[in-house]
Amino acid sequence: MKALAASIVALALTMLAAPAMAYVVVVTTSIPMTSLSDEGQLTTAVSSAVDDVLANAIGFTPTVVTLEGVRILGDRIHLLLIVADADGEKSIEGLVPDEEQPADPAPPDGATNRLTL
Numbered sequence: 602m603k604a605l606a607a608s609i610v611a612l613a614l615t616m617l618a619a620p621a622m623a624y625v626v627v628v629t630t631s632i633p634m635t636s637l638s639d640e641g642q643l644t645t646a647v648s649s650a651v652d653d654v655l656a657n658a659i660g661f662t663p664t665v666v667t668l669e670g671v672r673i674l675g676d677r678i679h680l681l682l683i684v685a686d687a688d689g690e691k692s693i694e695g696l697v698p699d700e701e702q703p704a705d706p707a708p709p710d711g712a713t714n715r716l717t718l
Contacts, residue, residue, distance in 0.1 A: 624684075626683070628658055633677055661686050
């Protein structure tokens with residue numbers, strides 16, 4: 602009888618709990634390399650690709666967009682993006698404690714690790 606009562610209480614608590622809504626999406630997009638001849642065109646193409654993802658592939662209002670990786674395969678540049686809303690951003694920050702986050706390696710020739718769109 603105690604087990605039945607405990608099960609009913611557990612079921613009631615589970616039904617009353619509302620899940621937190623957080624959105625975190627990993628998106629891969631690509632741009633053609635053939636039309637890029639200088640850094641300005643690359644910046645414009647990447648910005649356009651990110652804007653396209655945000656306008657057409659994401660169904661929520663993001664608060665953070667992170668460029669996590671870039672790969673060149675054939676004649677295309679593939680971009681790996683992480684897009685999150687405010688609650689998703691908190692979830693991402695909670696995944697790795699600050700003291701365990703690896704430091705960004707210094708990029709070659711004074712380039713920066715940050716992408717400004």
